[in-house]
Amino acid sequence: MGNKNYTIKDIARMAGVSAGTVDRVLHNRGDVSASSLEKVRKVLDEINYQPNMFAIGLAAKKRYSIVCIIPYYMAYDYWYAVAGGIDRAAQELAPYNVTVNYIHYLHADEDSYRQACTQVLGEECDAVLLAPNFREETLKLTSALERKGTPYAFIDFNVEQTNALCYIGQDSRMSGYIAAKILMRHFREGQEVALFLNNQKQSPAEIQMQRRLEGFMQYLTENHVGLAVHDVVLDKQDADANRRTLDRFFDECPQAVLGVVFNSRVYQVADYLHATGRRMENLLGYDLLKRNVERLKTGEVDYLIGQRPAMQGYCGVKALCTHMVFKRPVTAMRYMPIDVLMKENIDFYFEFE
Amino acid sequence: MGNKNYTIKDIARMAGVSAGTVDRVLHNRGDVSASSLEKVRKVLDEINYQPNMFAIGLAAKKRYSIVCIIPYYMAYDYWYAVAGGIDRAAQELAPYNVTVNYIHYLHADEDSYRQACTQVLGEECDAVLLAPNFREETLKLTSALERKGTPYAFIDFNVEQTNALCYIGQDSRMSGYIAAKILMRHFREGQEVALFLNNQKQSPAEIQMQRRLEGFMQYLTENHVGLAVHDVVLDKQDADANRRTLDRFFDECPQAVLGVVFNSRVYQVADYLHATGRRMENLLGYDLLKRNVERLKTGEVDYLIGQRPAMQGYCGVKALCTHMVFKRPVTAMRYMPIDVLMKENIDFYFEFE
DNA sequence: CTGTTAGCGCGTTCAA
DNA sequence: TTGAACGCGCTAACAG
Numbered sequence: 001m002g003n004k005n006y007t008i009k010d011i012a013r014m015a016g017v018s019a020g021t022v023d024r025v026l027h028n029r030g031d032v033s034a035s036s037l038e039k040v041r042k043v044l045d046e047i048n049y050q051p052n053m054f055a056i057g058l059a060a061k062k063r064y065s066i067v068c069i070i071p072y073y074m075a076y077d078y079w080y081a082v083a084g085g086i087d088r089a090a091q092e093l094a095p096y097n098v099t100v101n102y103i104h105y106l107h108a109d110e111d112s113y114r115q116a117c118t119q120v121l122g123e124e125c126d127a128v129l130l131a132p133n134f135r136e137e138t139l140k141l142t143s144a145l146e147r148k149g150t151p152y153a154f155i156d157f158n159v160e161q162t163n164a165l166c167y168i169g170q171d172s173r174m175s176g177y178i179a180a181k182i183l184m185r186h187f188r189e190g191q192e193v194a195l196f197l198n199n200q201k202q203s204p205a206e207i208q209m210q211r212r213l214e215g216f217m218q219y220l221t222e223n224h225v226g227l228a229v230h231d232v233v234l235d236k237q238d239a240d241a242n243r244r245t246l247d248r249f250f251d252e253c254p255q256a257v258l259g260v261v262f263n264s265r266v267y268q269v270a271d272y273l274h275a276t277g278r279r280m281e282n283l284l285g286y287d288l289l290k291r292n293v294e295r296l297k298t299g300e301v302d303y304l305i306g307q308r309p310a311m312q313g314y315c316g317v318k319a320l321c322t323h324m325v326f327k328r329p330v331t332a333m334r335y336m337p338i339d340v341l342m343k344e345n346i347d348f349y350f351e352f353e
Numbered sequence: 354m355g356n357k358n359y360t361i362k363d364i365a366r367m368a369g370v371s372a373g374t375v376d377r378v379l380h381n382r383g384d385v386s387a388s389s390l391e392k393v394r395k396v397l398d399e400i401n402y403q404p405n406m407f408a409i410g411l412a413a414k415k416r417y418s419i420v421c422i423i424p425y426y427m428a429y430d431y432w433y434a435v436a437g438g439i440d441r442a443a444q445e446l447a448p449y450n451v452t453v454n455y456i457h458y459l460h461a462d463e464d465s466y467r468q469a470c471t472q473v474l475g476e477e478c479d480a481v482l483l484a485p486n487f488r489e490e491t492l493k494l495t496s497a498l499e500r501k502g503t504p505y506a507f508i509d510f511n512v513e514q515t516n517a518l519c520y521i522g523q524d525s526r527m528s529g530y531i532a533a534k535i536l537m538r539h540f541r542e543g544q545e546v547a548l549f550l551n552n553q554k555q556s557p558a559e560i561q562m563q564r565r566l567e568g569f570m571q572y573l574t575e576n577h578v579g580l581a582v583h584d585v586v587l588d589k590q591d592a593d594a595n596r597r598t599l600d601r602f603f604d605e606c607p608q609a610v611l612g613v614v615f616n617s618r619v620y621q622v623a624d625y626l627h628a629t630g631r632r633m634e635n636l637l638g639y640d641l642l643k644r645n646v647e648r649l650k651t652g653e654v655d656y657l658i659g660q661r662p663a664m665q666g667y668c669g670v671k672a673l674c675t676h677m678v679f680k681r682p683v684t685a686m687r688y689m690p691i692d693v694l695m696k697e698n699i700d701f702y703f704e705f706e
Numbered sequence: 707c708t709g710t711t712a713g714c715g716c717g718t719t720c721a722a
Numbered sequence: 723t724t725g726a727a728c729g730c731g732c733t734a735a736c737a738g
Contacts, residue, residue: 036723053410096407345535389707407732
């Protein structure tokens with residue numbers, strides 16, 4: 001195989017033209033005679049020319065700018081962790097003239113999301129890392145980006161029917177399946193299951209929860225036909241309403257001692273249990289928010305499923321760079337490991353590095 | 354903040370010396386007067402110099418060769434995973450003219466290990482990644498390397514009193530501690546613990562097991578005084594002898610339903626349980642060997658502790674390069690996460706990328 | 707000991 | 723339309 005690294009000079013020599021001409025046809029910026037073009041094309045067809053990325057980066061004085069569109073966050077919550085991973089990648093890539101900037105939006109707020117999408121099109125950037133929210137807005141953005149030839153990648157949630165460079169996140173369905181498996185680990189006859197759900201059906205994150213639920217139900221269908229499963233709908237904010245809901249539920253369904261919360265607010269249920277002194281046999285939730293971890297340690301929560309937010313951010317930025325800066329192929333789907341955290345191993349868990 | 358990208362020329366100008374001198378202190382390759390060194394150091398302290406990686410890559414004519422000394426392996430065993438990580442790093446570093454070669458030895462075979470150590474000194478190489486085995490031989494090798502000025506790093510197991518660039522592996526003591534915590538999770542009064550141990554006291558890996566044992570016992574001391582703990586010594590090879598040992602043990606100690614295997618051969622115990630139809634309440638082992646994973650899935654093994662072999666290989670090679678090629682500081686100790694795998698999440702576990 | 711210099715491969719002038 | 727020349731930032735060799 002021709003594993004030699006050809007340079008532009010090599011090609012120029014082989015084609016009997018100058019390096020400048022080769023460069024012109026490579027970047028088809030015109031002003032090349034038909035005959036020259038022909039000669040260079042011929043050589044290029046025969047060899048496998050791979051431009052030296054170091055030389056490109058150095059000569060072009062090219063600065064790469066990546067914009068990350070993610071929700072606003074507070075210290076130690078989910079998106080805070082994502083941003084941490086992004087920052088780490090940014091630092092690592094700074095020597096390659098890569099700079100990373102953020103555009104934040106209010107999670108599940110359509111106006112805010114639309115505004116973020118509009119803003120990114122205004123700025124000049126070479127690649128976009130997007131934590132998508134509303135489908136329609138997202139599609140508008142991605143097609144605009146495609147028109148501009150700007151590569152983009154999704155993290156956390158995948159929007160199908162786009163041409164994203166890659167998606168990095170968890171296999172939600174599978175994580176639901178595992179949730180069921182773990183929850184049902186110590187199942188004993190007569191026990192029932194509680195699914196704690198959202199009441200904001202319009203939220204885009206709802207789809208992710210839906211997928212988790214699907215996986216969860218699949219496991220039950222396969223292994224526990226006839227099991228009693230209760231839906232308990234909680235509000236994102238209204239603690240009083242939730243307390244009443246839970247009071248009623250636990251009074252009415254004393255057998256429901258196995259519980260799952262498909263959003264990241266298992267602490268809502270756990271705090272209630274903590275306050276009332278009630279106990280469930282097995283309560284499982286998602287994401288290592290501080291409040292969740294506290295309840296894992298105090299024992300109201302038995303399992304937390306982690307989805308490596310920092311690694312998602314890190315890998316997202318890196319993926320865009322391997323494509324854009326290093327010109328190397330990128331895996332289109334990158335599923336994060338499904339970490340299972342318990343009281344016992346939470347202290348020794350650290351996501352990355 | 355000084356987010357400007359300083360160049361060597363900038364530094365030279367600021368320090369009032371030439372670029373060559375700056376380069377000399379950056380790579381501390383000597384021949385610099387105390388005063389010049391002082392001046393340059395001063396500037397470097399004040400700014401945050403980040404060398405342009407494109408320029409480094411482009412200018413690099415030097416070819417670096419790294420030799421990795423690790424045990425022979427078979428597909429999908431522990432060292433196979435390590436090699437996978439090494440290969441990935443090798444691929445990533447190829448553009449910087451780094452090549453990686455292997456020298457293999459027979460694990461726990463002193464002659465073979467000695468031969469590998471001798472061989473590496475014969476070859477010309479610029480850095481060594483070593484999975485150490487016998488202490489004396491290792492010390493001979495490392496002092497020889499130090500005399501030659503060749504940097505080396507350890508993976509998997511740390512040999513103290515050397516000047517290794519870094520050690521990358523698990524905190525064995527801590528992993529033993531966690532093992533105990535997990536094992537004792539569902540402890541009920543009257544239950545006893547079985548520690549399955551090696552009979553090859555001369556083995557170098559024995560020290561690692563010793564540390565795991567220490568951590569394990571520490572947890573028991575802190576939380577379960579007076580607990581009955583039995584040592585069961587198994588042979589690495591002799592299945593018949595092991596069967597007799599285990600028969601006798603389980604007959605004599607029916608209460609010993611919690612078990613740990615500190616080496617990576619928990620499958621020995623698990624296979625026995627599988628064959629005889631006996632059960633333990635909770636059996637925990639180390640490393641995701643295929644045979645171990647099988648027994649995790651069939652249920653004889655309840656937990657496996659992973660130590661990210663691939664990441665160790667990857668980080669080891671990378672560390673040597675950040676020191677040797679990129680002349681940047683390296684963290685001396687790099688502890689891998691302590692992964693806890695169960696039947697439920699083993700299928701969705703993948704170590705790294 | 708120190709400054710100068712010649713590339714590395716490519717993009718970008720600028721004359722011709 | 724084309725070729726030649728310069729410089730990106732850094733390394734390494736060389737001359738003082």
